[in-house]
Amino acid sequence: MPRDSVLVLLSVVFCFSSVVSTNSEGTALITLRTRLSDPSNVLRSWDPTLVNPCTWFHVTCNSDNHVVRLDLGNSNISGTLGPELGELKDLQYLELYRNDIGGKIPDEIGNLDNLISIDLYGNKLEGTIPNSIANLKSLRFLRLDHNKLTGSIPRELATLPNLLVL
Incomplete structure (x- = not known):
């Protein structure tokens, strides 16, 4: 193979690999989708072959093409949440x-420093509220009512400076 062809091929491979590596948010959302049952087909636009999840319904991105909102409220979905949420x-x-989301609230939700609002009310979530939520200094709204959560509300939540609704 001529040297120029090898350089072109390497350039294409490098460009493609950088696009794939910057798509961790898309990968995280596709992983979430595999955990969910979607009888109403609201996630039909979540196509793993698309480079950018910003074109998917129920996903909003900022000007830098990073996911800033996931809006699947009242969508008739069920399943569980997983650690992939921490990638957003x-x-x-x-x-x-x-919805009918069950299982536990993943600890990795506490890695999402920019979260302003968590609306998980009206599901079938179980277990305790993760202490990691106390890491979310920007959090204003935390709605977890009408679930099957047990235990006490973590005392650390009282230290959240912007929390208005619990």
Whole structure:
């Protein structure tokens, strides 16, 4: 193979690999999708072959093409949440209210420093409220009512400076 062809091929491979590596948010959302049952087909636009999840319904991105809002409230979905939510580093609004989501709230939710609102009310979530939520200094709204959560509300939540609704 001529040297120029090898250089072109390496350039294409490098460009493609950098696009794939910057798509951790898309990978995280596709992983979440595999955990969910979607009888109403609201996630039909979540196509793993698309480079950018910003074109998917129920996903909002900022001008830098980072996911800032996931809005699947009242969507008739069920399943569980997983640690992949922690990959959505720019997420500000997590709207999953009034569905049939069960299991535990993943500890990794506490890695989302930009979260302003977590709306998980009206699901079937179990277990305790993760202490990691106390890491979310930007959090204003935390709605977890009408679930099957047990235990006490973590005392650390009282230290959140912007929390208005609990």
